[in-house]
Amino acid sequence: MNTTQQSNKTYDVIIAGGGPVGLFLACELALAKCTVLVLEKAENSSSPLKEMPFGMRGLSAPSVEAFYRRGMLNQFQIHKQIASPHMTTTAPAKKPQGGGHFAGIPLNSEKIDNSQFTYRLPGSTPNVMFTTMAEVETILTVRAGELGVEVMTGEEITNFSQTDREVIVNTHSSSFTAKWLVGCDGSRSAVRKAGGFDFAGTEPEFTGYSARVDLADGDKLGAGRITTQTGMYLRSQPDYVILQDFDGGTYHASGKPVTLEHLQEVLRRISGTDVTINKLHVATTWTDRARQATTYQNGRVLLAGDAAHIHSPLGGQGLNLGLGDAMNLGWKLAAVLNRNAPDGLLDTYFEERYPVGARVLDWSRAQVEVMKPTPQSMAVKAVIQDLMNTTDGATYFAGRITGVNLRYDLGNDDPLVGRSVPNFQFGNGTTIGDKMHNGKAILLDLSGQDGIKSIAGKFSRNLNYITQDVQDNLGFNAVLIRPDGIVAWAANGEPDLVALEKAATTWFVRD
Ligand SMILES: Cc1cc2nc3c(=O)[nH]c(=O)nc-3n(C[C@H](O)[C@H](O)[C@H](O)COP(=O)(O)OP(=O)(O)OC[C@H]3O[C@@H](n4cnc5c(N)ncnc54)[C@H](O)[C@@H]3O)c2cc1C
Numbered sequence: 001m002n003t004t005q006q007s008n009k010t011y012d013v014i015i016a017g018g019g020p021v022g023l024f025l026a027c028e029l030a031l032a033k034c035t036v037l038v039l040e041k042a043e044n045s046s047s048p049l050k051e052m053p054f055g056m057r058g059l060s061a062p063s064v065e066a067f068y069r070r071g072m073l074n075q076f077q078i079h080k081q082i083a084s085p086h087m088t089t090t091a092p093a094k095k096p097q098g099g100g101h102f103a104g105i106p107l108n109s110e111k112i113d114n115s116q117f118t119y120r121l122p123g124s125t126p127n128v129m130f131t132t133m134a135e136v137e138t139i140l141t142v143r144a145g146e147l148g149v150e151v152m153t154g155e156e157i158t159n160f161s162q163t164d165r166e167v168i169v170n171t172h173s174s175s176f177t178a179k180w181l182v183g184c185d186g187s188r189s190a191v192r193k194a195g196g197f198d199f200a201g202t203e204p205e206f207t208g209y210s211a212r213v214d215l216a217d218g219d220k221l222g223a224g225r226i227t228t229q230t231g232m233y234l235r236s237q238p239d240y241v242i243l244q245d246f247d248g249g250t251y252h253a254s255g256k257p258v259t260l261e262h263l264q265e266v267l268r269r270i271s272g273t274d275v276t277i278n279k280l281h282v283a284t285t286w287t288d289r290a291r292q293a294t295t296y297q298n299g300r301v302l303l304a305g306d307a308a309h310i311h312s313p314l315g316g317q318g319l320n321l322g323l324g325d326a327m328n329l330g331w332k333l334a335a336v337l338n339r340n341a342p343d344g345l346l347d348t349y350f351e352e353r354y355p356v357g358a359r360v361l362d363w364s365r366a367q368v369e370v371m372k373p374t375p376q377s378m379a380v381k382a383v384i385q386d387l388m389n390t391t392d393g394a395t396y397f398a399g400r401i402t403g404v405n406l407r408y409d410l411g412n413d414d415p416l417v418g419r420s421v422p423n424f425q426f427g428n429g430t431t432i433g434d435k436m437h438n439g440k441a442i443l444l445d446l447s448g449q450d451g452i453k454s455i456a457g458k459f460s461r462n463l464n465y466i467t468q469d470v471q472d473n474l475g476f477n478a479v480l481i482r483p484d485g486i487v488a489w490a491a492n493g494e495p496d497l498v499a500l501e502k503a504a505t506t507w508f509v510r511d
Pocket of ligand 1: 021
């Protein structure tokens with residue numbers, strides 16, 4: 001007997017997976033008045049693996065900005081209590097610090113020349129902020145509820161079928177219909193597999209372990225991240241160990257549980273000590289497998305977050321990459337649903353986000369190469385360490401790690417176009433970020449020209465026109481800002497109104 005329940009409602013979008021990326025995307029779509037159903041396989045999201053520091057995540061500049069621009073940043077509290085996820089003491093820091101490393105080599109913040117980050121104005125959000133997976137998901141779950149997103153837990157998507165008008169999504173016991181399906185269901189994405197997406201990339205070099213343990217004699221271990229002849233170990237706070245065992249990823253692939261005996265063997269071998277684990281509380285494994293979907297769209301099905309790309313967590317970029325996908329995709333898919341998208345708008349999701357993902361995958365591969373316990377890799381690591389201690393080196397690595405250098409190629413040479421808009425501050429203390437809470441695009445007119453206002457009037461359904469003095473205009477007279485905060489056009493001299501109207505037409509439909 002078929003016991004499948006069929007829902008009669010047709011949603012605008014079904015999102016597979018209620019992780020951070022799925023929830024952020026759901027909020028973006030709901031903000032634009034789309035009906036959204038999130039199907040999450042877990043009954044509830046609490047997991048010991050979300051405890052610190054497994055659950056600890058570094059938000060990079062674009063992610064911090066995304067939360068700020070949607071009015072959620074001030075809800076984050078954990079960053080006020082911690083210094084670094086890998087600090088070796090549990091004492092709270094006096095003040096929050098930035099972090100970041102490349103292949104375990106810490107960024108030398110003293111050497112970073114912030115003046116090279118031309119578009120980071122005073123009053124900008126932090127370049128890095130620590131949080132936990134649990135905090136991100138809690139904030140987004142509350143926000144999704146406020147915006148009317150339906151979230152169903154305990155619903156694991158098994159497969160789907162699509163026509164040119166809709167997608168029918170099946171879970172173990174039910175079936176749901178939507179105009180679009182977005183797979184945000186993580187690295188083992190059922191949507192990616194059922195959708196026949198090609199997932200191309202490279203196989204792992206190591207198995208990584210993150211474990212909470214009671215050590216009998218933890219003082220036998222060194223402090224900080226230590227590379228040895230057989231791998232890397234890090235005692236992170238008294239109770240946590242992180243290991244990299246260059247076994248070609250075989251232990252992770254075997255699916256075997258991490259027992260106390262196994263973890264102790266790996267820890268002793270890598271550390272070259274006879275350290276003893278008294279108790280294993282919880283452990284997880286991970287690898288540096290690096291793969292990326294070769295397209296993010298197949299008909300009415302899209303991918304975002306870990307479903308679209310996986311790589312090692314070294315340097316902590318996966319969550320940030322996924323949140324960036326969600327911020328980029330949300331307004332574009334909403335525009336399509338609201339019959340408000342110029343031709344080709346949705347294609348720009350893949351065109352913009354695929355290269356960003358590919359760069360992150362290569363960044364993680366480069367780190368693995370440098371971290372291998374071979375004399376050659378150790379020699380390369382020493383050279384990189386020297387370079388990271390120069391001003392230009394530290395600034396380059398900071399730009400990549402924090403994401404402040406992110407720029408999409410929008411076919412315009414203006415150095416601001418394709419970048420995140422500087423957080424212009426108005427005389428009354430508010431900022432351009434404060435004006436983005438409603439998810440609409442903005443035409444910021446700092447010249448007061450009638451022509452600019454009149455162009456804004458032709459796109460008033462999509463554009464907020466703002467003309468207000470700013471404290472530092474960085475030489476710009478007008479800036480067209482997409483809903484995701486990316487600059488679509490800018491004038492740093494006499495505004496070219498023809499170019500402005502052309503840019504507006506590229507991204508938005510006229511009234
Ligand atoms: C040890 C470790 C440390 C990390 N540190 C960092 C860091 O510091 N910074 C950083 O940016 N990133 C970090 N990452 C990566 C980051 O955690 C991920 O990139 C991020 O969680 C991806 O979010 P997501 O929403 O795409 O996927 P997930 O967080 O995996 O969420 C997917 C959701 O989909 C659900 N799901 C799965 N299958 C189905 C299905 N068939 N049907 C319905 N629901 C389904 C899952 O239950 C889950 O809730 C780290 C990862 C690890 C392993």
